[in-house]
Amino acid sequence: MTLTRRLMLKLAGSALALSAGATAAFAGDMPAPFDNAGDVKIALVRYLSTGDFFQAYLSGVETQAAALGVDLRVFDSRQDAALQADMVDQAIALGVDGIIIQHGLTESMQDAAQRAIDAGIKVVAFDVNVENAAIPQVEQSDRDLARLALEQALVDNGNEFVAGYVYVAGIAPLDRRDETWVGVKAANPGINEVAMFGTLDNPIANSVANQARSVLQANPNITVMFAPYDEFAKGVKIAVDEAGLTDQIKIYSADVSTADISAMREPGSAWAATAATNPAVVGEVSVRTLAMLLAGEDVGASVIIPPTLITQDMLNDNDIKNMADLSAKLPQFAHADVSVPEWMPLPAR
Amino acid sequence: MQGNETKKARLTPMELVIKYGFLVLMAGLLLFFSLSSEFFATPRSAVFIFQSVSITGILALGVTATLVVDGFDLSIGSTATSALMLSSYVMVVWEMSAMWAVVFCLIMGALVGLVNGLLIVKMKVPDLLATLGMMFLLVGLQRIPTEGRSISTGMVMPDGRVTEGVFSPSFLYLGRHKFDFFIENLIPVSVVVLLVLGVIVWGFMELTRHGRLMYAIGSNARAAELAGTNVNRYKVLAYMISGVLASVGGILLAARLGRGDIASGNNLLLDSVAAALIGFAVLGAAKPNVFGTIIGALFIGILLQGLTMMNAPYYTQDFVKGAVLVVALVFTFALSKRGGAH
Numbered sequence: 001m002t003l004t005r006r007l008m009l010k011l012a013g014s015a016l017a018l019s020a021g022a023t024a025a026f027a028g029d030m031p032a033p034f035d036n037a038g039d040v041k042i043a044l045v046r047y048l049s050t051g052d053f054f055q056a057y058l059s060g061v062e063t064q065a066a067a068l069g070v071d072l073r074v075f076d077s078r079q080d081a082a083l084q085a086d087m088v089d090q091a092i093a094l095g096v097d098g099i100i101i102q103h104g105l106t107e108s109m110q111d112a113a114q115r116a117i118d119a120g121i122k123v124v125a126f127d128v129n130v131e132n133a134a135i136p137q138v139e140q141s142d143r144d145l146a147r148l149a150l151e152q153a154l155v156d157n158g159n160e161f162v163a164g165y166v167y168v169a170g171i172a173p174l175d176r177r178d179e180t181w182v183g184v185k186a187a188n189p190g191i192n193e194v195a196m197f198g199t200l201d202n203p204i205a206n207s208v209a210n211q212a213r214s215v216l217q218a219n220p221n222i223t224v225m226f227a228p229y230d231e232f233a234k235g236v237k238i239a240v241d242e243a244g245l246t247d248q249i250k251i252y253s254a255d256v257s258t259a260d261i262s263a264m265r266e267p268g269s270a271w272a273a274t275a276a277t278n279p280a281v282v283g284e285v286s287v288r289t290l291a292m293l294l295a296g297e298d299v300g301a302s303v304i305i306p307p308t309l310i311t312q313d314m315l316n317d318n319d320i321k322n323m324a325d326l327s328a329k330l331p332q333f334a335h336a337d338v339s340v341p342e343w344m345p346l347p348a349r
Numbered sequence: 350m351q352g353n354e355t356k357k358a359r360l361t362p363m364e365l366v367i368k369y370g371f372l373v374l375m376a377g378l379l380l381f382f383s384l385s386s387e388f389f390a391t392p393r394s395a396v397f398i399f400q401s402v403s404i405t406g407i408l409a410l411g412v413t414a415t416l417v418v419d420g421f422d423l424s425i426g427s428t429a430t431s432a433l434m435l436s437s438y439v440m441v442v443w444e445m446s447a448m449w450a451v452v453f454c455l456i457m458g459a460l461v462g463l464v465n466g467l468l469i470v471k472m473k474v475p476d477l478l479a480t481l482g483m484m485f486l487l488v489g490l491q492r493i494p495t496e497g498r499s500i501s502t503g504m505v506m507p508d509g510r511v512t513e514g515v516f517s518p519s520f521l522y523l524g525r526h527k528f529d530f531f532i533e534n535l536i537p538v539s540v541v542v543l544l545v546l547g548v549i550v551w552g553f554m555e556l557t558r559h560g561r562l563m564y565a566i567g568s569n570a571r572a573a574e575l576a577g578t579n580v581n582r583y584k585v586l587a588y589m590i591s592g593v594l595a596s597v598g599g600i601l602l603a604a605r606l607g608r609g610d611i612a613s614g615n616n617l618l619l620d621s622v623a624a625a626l627i628g629f630a631v632l633g634a635a636k637p638n639v640f641g642t643i644i645g646a647l648f649i650g651i652l653l654q655g656l657t658m659m660n661a662p663y664y665t666q667d668f669v670k671g672a673v674l675v676v677a678l679v680f681t682f683a684l685s686k687r688g689g690a691h
Contacts, residue, residue, distance in 0.1 A: 051611065055498055168663065199663035203430070203612040206602060210401035214657035217397065218388045238605060242525070244534070259501035259608045322503035322511065 037069035043091035047103035060283020088112035146180035148275035160190030208235025288339040382655035402650035403539035408621035411591035416637035424483035426618030432599025437609025447520035462592025466585030500609030524604025630680035
């Protein structure tokens, strides 16, 4: 699954055409090796690819790579850990200058990443810890995601309320979000968590809706639902609507998509707020961080992309209908001021 | 279980256990949950159980139809999610009405069943393999038009176009409307659909000559063929029934979610297969049967609802589901043979 340069140009062209009136930000002379950007080859080696988040991440990687003018190859292992490691070796054989590892398992990627480093290739890892000092980690801060959503819950509901919580243990981002929830509960003894539930049976929203309805039936006094993953929040919202409790319950979540935006904006929607990092921005930052490494700059051990709080009121006030509107009207969502040295060309908006 | 049974009729205790053991188990479960959660034994709670199993129940009817002819349809889960995506695509991208969405989905379901059936009877591909192939094919196919994105109003298509279409209110009605039944807003449409389809499929299987021939094919296809039955035609029919029922399930799912959510549908498949297999044990039938399938689906629904109300985490629910299935299979195979119910 490689992208030809012609396709890259087309993608860059359509990205330009999309953002009417936008001007491509041309930085001045780029340092080596980007003075000859067309000869720079980078590879994206993916573990997860199905779903809106990963599609948007890929588009971010593509637009930033196009802005730099580098040659991008995409390797997609579709949740096959062994294949993903082989793909790193393929990329090495292909003679790429830099590799972005997107998700994966520490155990399977550690050695492969070291082989790439040994071959003189710069490597950046997104949301996977390959335990290598030479490889910076790009992360969205799950703790901050949960913190932003919960702070809004405290603003809206005070610090005494009856809560339901959706959680599945053993999923790294959910575990990190859970740490924040545990901390917030400890700091606010008035929060009474009467029910904890959750499942990843797909379709997730449908399965969670079935559970949430039983929970609401058993605990009619719940006023706040903390569902720190948008599929969970969708399920809870379905259950709240079916139980006719939209006025009584507020839902706080993490992550966002076009479908989430329309669900939040339904008249009288119980979905009050969500906190999210723009996956496209995460993709852009991954490429920028790799580019800085290639130019010989120091990026530190980890690059953290701050999340944005998105409330129902913000969406309604700005008449935001989809992710493109969200980027256009909430500038803090469209761009993260992370990994942007002066010479870095940014994608056109 | 055995303690509840007394030797009233001419049936031996073992036969009684085989025949009514599962229903007694279910009654015991209902009693247990009613005592442990004050909210369990309410009319609304009962309807919730029906609603939570309505989609898997409809799919399980399809599984039952294929089991009857000694086949198996692994593609029902992905047929359902394909219908979910197709109906969303028809309304959101093509901006057509709810009726067309439903019609397209039913046609797709029938076509999938037809292809499955032809692969099996004409190409002689074993049923598990043919429907396994179809499963993968559909999981991929449903994602091609949107390049793997979920479908919702306002989404940006691969060609950069922003979709304008919406889920029409009459479509959402299928997933969200509730009929008044003694209590206001009690019974959701999906439950009515399950019950109506259940009665139709039951009637077809138990009361018509076609149904009896399908059972005959299931127990001995060669004998049925020698007796002049068009075995191939009935097998294809069974897969088409399965495909159409799966697409009905997918339509209801889309109407409930209100968006075209990409999902593999594997859990739908497993839950509905479990329901159909548990159905073997109901009333000691020891064969696929529609009444048993519905009871099997309800059984799982009762368990999950009760466990969730008691704050049991999801993995205990999977565990309990598995345990129930094992017990049901023991009822079906070991006990019925030893007890000589055949």
